[in-house]
Amino acid sequence: MKYKQQNFSYTGRRGKIFWIFLILLILLVSCFIYVIFLYLDIQESKTAGFEETERQIIQATSITEIEKIEQFNGAEAYHVIFGKNEDNEEKIIFYPLEGNEKTLTTVEKNEIVLAETIKSGWSEQCTGCEFINIVPAMVDDEPLWELAYNDDSNRYILDYLSMYDGSRYEQYRFNRMFN
Template sequence: MKKWIKLGIGLLIIVAIAISILLYFSIQPYKDKEDLAFSVALEKSGLESAEDFEWFRYKEEYYIVTGNNRAGEEMIVWIDTENLNIVAEHKASEGITKEEVIQSFKEEWDISEVIDIKLGYADKRPLWELTFIDDSKRYTFLQVSFLTGDWIRYYQYSQGGVSS
């Protein structure tokens, strides 16, 4: 009986180590991208500090870094991952907020559940991408201009595939 207990504990330890290693290697690429984006943003933009990182993929990939400039104003920097150039840099106050995006489209798009909202970049302009489920149970991606709040494009998926 003691052998079975020792064997069980040994297997649990091996499984815990394997899960830890798997988690480490699955998170590390994201962390490497975050470190690279922070260093590029601090070197090439007006950011004095880098605090938040997002990784956006549409047709191309972009890193988005949020931080503060020397005056303490919140800034957002969009970085092209291919050549590590800054493609846009704005004070957060120059654009609309997450809350404004959700509020302005909540009734127009019959949003029943917000899944995610994140900064992005497409067609040479910074944007918000709002992901939600509408009242018809469609999964919708809505891209909204960061600067004007106008919607740019949307995609909807129902159980059968793309619906718009």
């Protein structure tokens, strides 16, 4: 009995397809890994400094429990801390990110118009609008709510409303250049 010996060579058409497939697979895996690292880096930069701010707030104020920290970027950048003191009173603290001397602005949550109330009042007034978000804001040392939405004319609106009475402080309307 004679055996026919087969020679597997990665030359020719099958070999070229194999190498093209292998190179594409390596590129795809590399791109996937890059996207994951990019995403993690962006997430980390969004929360950069939160731990230091939390440590400073616990050390310098009556806050004993921090529920969450957000960031507001206006003319000045702030970390916005939602927390409670030892008497279980809820507070919102604006912690400025610039400068060595920090002047904290503390807002008692029971003295303000809640974000949910602002949003429900907005939804009654602005039918046909698309809600984006509502976040605490600090403009000219005034604690405000920043309400972002698209109006019925497809403009992007930033509405700044007083935390204490819900009155309008200022409003920006941006026309869309591209759809």
